[in-house]
Amino acid sequence: xxxxxxxxxxxxxxxxxxxxxxxxxxxxxxxxxxxxxxxxxxxxxxxxxxxxxxxxxxxxxxxxxxxxxxxxxxxxxxxxxxxxxxxxxxxxxxxxxxxxxxxxxxxxxxxxxxxxxxxxxxxxxxxxxxxxxxxxxxxxxxxxxxxxxxxxxx
Amino acid sequence: xxxxxxxxxxxxxxxxxxxxxxxxxxxxxxxxxxxxxxxxxxxxxxxxxxxxxxxxxxxxxxxxxxxxxxxxxxxxxxxxxxxxxxxxxxxxxxxx
Numbered sequence: 001x002x003x004x005x006x007x008x009x010x011x012x013x014x015x016x017x018x019x020x021x022x023x024x025x026x027x028x029x030x031x032x033x034x035x036x037x038x039x040x041x042x043x044x045x046x047x048x049x050x051x052x053x054x055x056x057x058x059x060x061x062x063x064x065x066x067x068x069x070x071x072x073x074x075x076x077x078x079x080x081x082x083x084x085x086x087x088x089x090x091x092x093x094x095x096x097x098x099x100x101x102x103x104x105x106x107x108x109x110x111x112x113x114x115x116x117x118x119x120x121x122x123x124x125x126x127x128x129x130x131x132x133x134x135x136x137x138x139x140x141x142x143x144x145x146x147x148x149x150x151x152x153x154x
Numbered sequence: 155x156x157x158x159x160x161x162x163x164x165x166x167x168x169x170x171x172x173x174x175x176x177x178x179x180x181x182x183x184x185x186x187x188x189x190x191x192x193x194x195x196x197x198x199x200x201x202x203x204x205x206x207x208x209x210x211x212x213x214x215x216x217x218x219x220x221x222x223x224x225x226x227x228x229x230x231x232x233x234x235x236x237x238x239x240x241x242x243x244x245x246x247x248x249x250x
Contacts, residue, residue, distance in 0.1 A: 033250055049249070050175050052242060055226035056249075080249065092250050112250060120223075120242075121249025122175035133176055136219075136246035 002076055003060045005053055007083040012093045015079060023075040025097035029104035031112055032094075037087035039134075042127040044087055051082035052120035059119045063111050071107035073098050078111060082121060110147055117144040167237035171200070174244035180214035181207075190235055197222050198231040200241060219246055 012032040020028060035047045064076045079093040092115070096107040123134040167190040173181050181204075188194070194203050201222075205212035214220075223242040224233050235241065 050178075051249075052172070052174055052223075052226070052244065054240075055223060055242070058226045116250040117247060119249045120174065120244065120247055122245065123248045124175075133245075134248045136248055 002064050002078065003057055004079045005051065005056045005060065006079070006081060008081075010079050010081055010090050010093060012090050015077070015093050016095060019075075019077050019095040019097070023097045025074045026099050027101040027104040028095065028097045029101070029108040030093070030095045031108050032090055033092040033112070035085050035087050035089050035091050039125055039127075039132075044125045045128050046087065046126040047085045047089075047091075048124040048126065048131070049082045049085060049091065050122040050124065051080075053082070055120045056080065056082075060115065063114050063118065066114075067096065067107040067111050070110065071096070071098060071103040073103065073107050076107065076111070078115070080115070080119065080121065113140075113143045113147060116140045169200070169235050169237075169239045169241050171204070172240065172242040174242065176245045177214050177217075177220070177243050181211050190237070195235055196231065197224065197229060197233045197235065197241065200235065201231065201243075215243060217245070220244075221246065 016030050019030070037044050060078045060080065064078055067073060068076055074097045077095040081091050085091060094108050094111050096104045098104040098107065117136070117140055125132050125134060168187050169190060170185060170187055172185050173183060178184055188200060188203065194200060201215045205215050221228055221244055222231060223229060224235065224239050226240070
């Protein structure tokens, strides 16, 4: 399955190794996101990641298929955690393979930028004393919109 | 052309409504079932209907950044609802 949305811990090293083995293409890019252990005001001990599981599967599949068509990918894989995670735990893994590095890099970045704003996950940070829902960031919205602007460029 | 009337075919028509994150916390429910009627057949009308449950509901569902989805797809609030649709309300997404 190119998309996995799971409450279980993920092992990005094993996921990458399996992707390289299954897709021995010329250019493979991978990205792994980890739970940060800090925010603006305090240290983060744990992260609760709420997920609309049925929608997340559909959105991530659509993003992967969109990236595959846009960047002529040979293969792609998206794995996203939900549930309760501790600081530094891997939260998301993306792999893309293509004939050339530019396409593999761009597709990986495109998927991550779109996933941040389009996939139904919500982060709540716990610092030991209180829990705070993370606000959507304008910077993420701007990164997402870069790809839309690029679409409009003749 | 005869106007289609919701609710006259096969008895009651219902939608499932789900709430996530801040919206779930504000309304105090994860999920509810709502019966459609001639006056309740769009997402906007559903929001107004649910808003009558109390100030918390009205406030949460009138938030300017609220996102609504029908059958796991983000929609505008003039989206028409049909029997067995799954509607969801949530704030901007923060995954990755």
